[in-house]
Amino acid sequence: MFKMNFHTVVTHDTTFHADDVFAVAMLTQFHAGFNLIRTRDENILNYALLDPQIVVLDVGGQYEPEKLNFDHHQDTALPSAASLIYQHFNDRICPKPAQPYFEEFVSVIDLLDTNRGNIYGQLDALPAGFRTVDNLIKGFNRDVTDPTQQDKQFRLAVDFAVDIVKNEKHFALLRNRLETDYRRREILPNNVALLTEYHPDWKTKKDHVFAVMPHANGWQIQSRDTTIDKVPETISKCNGFIFRHGSGFMAVVKDRQVAVEFASSLTRHQPFLE
Structure with missing residues (x-):
């Protein structure tokens, strides 16, 4: 030794x-x-x-x-x-x-x-x-x-x-800790990732175009790349809507369930097609 x-x-x-x-x-x-x-x-x-x-x-x-x-x-x-x-x-x-x-x-x-x-x-x-x-x-x-x-x-x-x-x-x-959380993530049928912690590097994985994760003001939906797809402006009609970035790369709502329901409506993207 x-x-x-x-x-x-x-x-x-x-x-x-x-x-x-x-x-x-x-x-x-x-x-x-x-x-x-x-x-x-x-x-x-x-x-x-x-x-x-x-x-x-x-x-x-x-x-x-x-x-x-x-x-x-x-x-x-x-x-x-x-x-x-x-x-x-x-x-x-x-x-x-x-x-x-x-x-x-x-x-x-x-x-x-x-x-x-x-x-x-x-x-x-x-x-x-x-x-x-x-x-x-x-x-x-x-x-x-x-x-x-x-x-x-x-x-x-x-x-x-x-x-x-x-x-x-x-x-x-x-x-x-974040890698452990990412490995345990839930994946919606349209291939949107649900994370229990804010993960600044999820985009580098290139497994998903959209991800839902915590935000200081509630829950956010992020786009990995706005040239592929953006968070639609219609999110502003959701209950508890807080903010949508002008570029469409992210938007925030108050409640997780609202974020998940909206994310479930987004276009399905497979990583190998991008």
Whole structure:
């Protein structure tokens, strides 16, 4: 079994990137009291690499998880330090049901750090003002020749990354719950989906053209794509009608039963015909 206990984390000094910052941020999710050292001093690193209670990440030239050493630079086949840390401590960092979704975020950090799949070439096609999560973290760097200032900025970057990690965990748990709800959805005879929770991503499934789901003011009917079909204007005649968007992409009524009855009258659409 991999070791989990440590009292110190060592990473490299000078310029920092998303992988070392997020690696540290993920460790704080379950161990906030560790000592942090940023250095490339060989004496310190050699000592730390041998101490099984010191995590060494993104520096040191060794990947030995049983000794809590997580560098990747010595082997291009390895993922980034953030991925190595996550792989080792995943159950401590993120609840298991949310892990498939949280791992999508970690994989992006890995791509940006290692340029797998020539991700930088793809980013070149985007507007100059576009910022990746790696760009945002790099923005915390200041004078790389001033170690005191850089250590301060690194900690600010970690604080920023901690909030992002918390957000990603929240949405990963939410996505897991919504996926469960989607799998259990009721489907009307005309292939309209009935969901018990608001699901922002139901359209990406392309299983239905229309879906009924909760709204802050009642229940809504949404169209997946208004070029295929729209929520008809006749919904305004329903009891408890509240609102219809001018584009016809959605409309809201007060009661679920009214929404379901109206949705049942909509044109049947099969996903494979669109």
